[in-house]
Amino acid sequence: MSSSLTLAPDQCRRARLARDARFDGCFFVGVVTTGIYCRPICPAKAPLERNVRYFDTAFAAAEAGFRPCLRCRPDSAPGSPAWRGTDTTLRRALRLIDEGALTDGNMTQLAERLGIGERHLRGLFQRRFGVSPKAYALHRQCLFAKQLLHETQLPITEIAFASGFSSVRRFNDTFHSRIGLSPREVRRQQKTHDTPGIELKLSYRPPYAWETLRDFYAQRSIEGMEWVGDHYLGRHFQWGSASGKFTAYFDEPGPNNEPSQRHGRHAMRVELTLDDLRQLAPVVANIRRVLDLDADPEVIATVIEPTIERSSIEGLPKPSLVSGLRLPGIWSPFEARIRAILGQQVSIIAARRLTQTLVNTLGEPASDGGRHFPTPSAIAQDDLAFLGMPQRRRQTLKDLATAIMNQQDSESIPGIGPWTRDYARLRGDSDPDVWLPGDAGVKRALKQLPCVDPESATPWRSYLLLQLWNLDHEHQAR
Known part of the structure; x- marks a missing residue:
């Protein structure tokens, strides 16, 4: 049994025997008799309990000497928020590594981005996973490469570089040592697809x-x-x-x-x-x-539903909550901030119209005739006179773009208040614990639920916020 396992062994046993998809990615199953580790939803015949070991992560199973199953493919399981823990710095480090921070940079640079010492960074990973950040990054690269080998027709050489390796030889050696098979052995078992791209x-x-x-x-x-x-x-x-x-x-x-x-x-x-x-x-x-694919809706519901039920007015029907709500992310924090500023004190329709005008005017053309969101440079260097909005707000857009270009702090820019910062965190960073007390939709929803205590929904206040927005939308539609 993994000493750092979050779930109780009996929970794991019941979930794997039921092949319960709600636990997919929350733990992994190592089978001693085969040396393979699986997802709890693996379609293979369930092994006897005495031949099973449970792990919080695919990484922990691999470090224990198990290789990934080729049927259920643990590389494709959703990530679990639970094993990432509640340490904000660790969560941010994992996200930066997933985004290639140790592929394009080194440990010193990663520590500087996190605002901590390199020794502290190593300690975080050693205490949580028992390995270095670089070992974790290499394992993630191998799992991503395995997914590409299974699901695409990309040549192995391109897969090596796409998964962050600097040479094919390095890729082959690392992949074999961590996965237990060579890339060609995995590719030979792949079904061919005719889908281009x-x-x-x-x-x-x-x-x-x-x-x-x-x-x-x-x-x-x-x-x-x-x-x-x-x-x-x-x-x-x-x-x-x-x-x-x-x-x-x-x-x-x-x-x-x-x-x-x-x-x-x-x-x-x-x-x-x-x-x-x-x-x-x-x-x-x-x-x-x-797309908020790594959310755990069952865990979130255990916090959000009691919060709203306790706040229901006696004698009135309890509000209907949406099961499985996801945070609607925006592609980048910069885009989220710009769109939040454009949405200040105007309707959704007006904000959309302003954003459309900005993209049509300053967005770079895409190869198929579409458009990209404007770069910080494009916004900073334009007077934005084409936007039908106050000069002060146009200046806020330019100041934000300039700060991002120069890698300066943008928190204290005039015109960016608490609502704008928090809305941008909600959608640009997918922060699960954002609360917008001054939001008009939240205020209207709270008239139906006057006793809601947002603190009781921590660390999932963003999902409480979405539920309230949905209740307000339903109320406005009636």
Whole structure:
């Protein structure tokens, strides 16, 4: 038994025997008799309990000498917020590593970005995982490479660079030592696909409130930059010097217009194009964040539902909550801040119109005729006179863009108040614990639930906020 296991052994046993998808990615199962570790939803015959060991992470299972199952593919499981812990610095370090901080940089640079010493950073990882940050990063690179070997037709050489390795030889050696198979052995067991480009399956834990998320994006989508349909959403994006676009599909209609799971059970099918494959791993990690695929809705519900139920007015029907709400992410913190400023003290329709004008005027053209969101340089160097808004607010946009360009602090810029900062954190950083007490929709919803205590919803106040927005939307529609 893993000494750092978060869940009780009996919980793990029941979840794996039931193949409960709600626990997918929350723990992993090592099978002593085969030397393989699996997801709790693995379709293979369940091993006897005496032959099983449980681990919080795929990384811990690999460090214990187990190699990943080729049927359930632990590399594709959703991430678990639980094993990331409550340490803000550790969570941010993991996110930066997933975005390639140790691929493009080194330990010293990562520690500086976190505002801590290198020794402290090593200590965080040693206490939580028993290994160094670099060992963790290498394992993540190998799991991502394994996913690409399974799901794409990319040549092995391109996969090596796309997963962050500087040479094919280094990739082959590291992959074999950590996965237990060579890249070619994994590729030989892959089924061939005729789909051009990159197509990946990104898992999540059910339930997933797709319709609510889709409608949120649809109300705010920018023509030419974003697209939303009944069963899909996507956008153009830039990541560093790379450009691309993605479309995520959920529950496409079947032959009789009935929902199907063409993309696989509890997974988004994501089609992706990118002009620099070296940025593929951080781009995919950001898509997961934007779609909030690593949320654990069951855990969040145990905190949010009692908070709202305690606040219900006696004698009135209890409000209906949406199961599986997800944070509607924006591609970057910079874009989230700009869009938050454009949305200050105006309606959603007016904010969308302003954003559309900004993108049409300053956004760089995409290869297919669409547009990217404007860069900080484009906004900083323009007078923004084409925006029908007060000069003071236009100056706030320029000041923010200039600060981002010069890597300066942007928190104290005039015109960026608490609502703007927190809304941008909610959508640009996908912070799970944001509360907007001054938001108009929240105020209206609280009239129905006057006794809501947001502190009781910590660390999931962002999801409480979404529930209140949804209740307000339903109330306004009646």
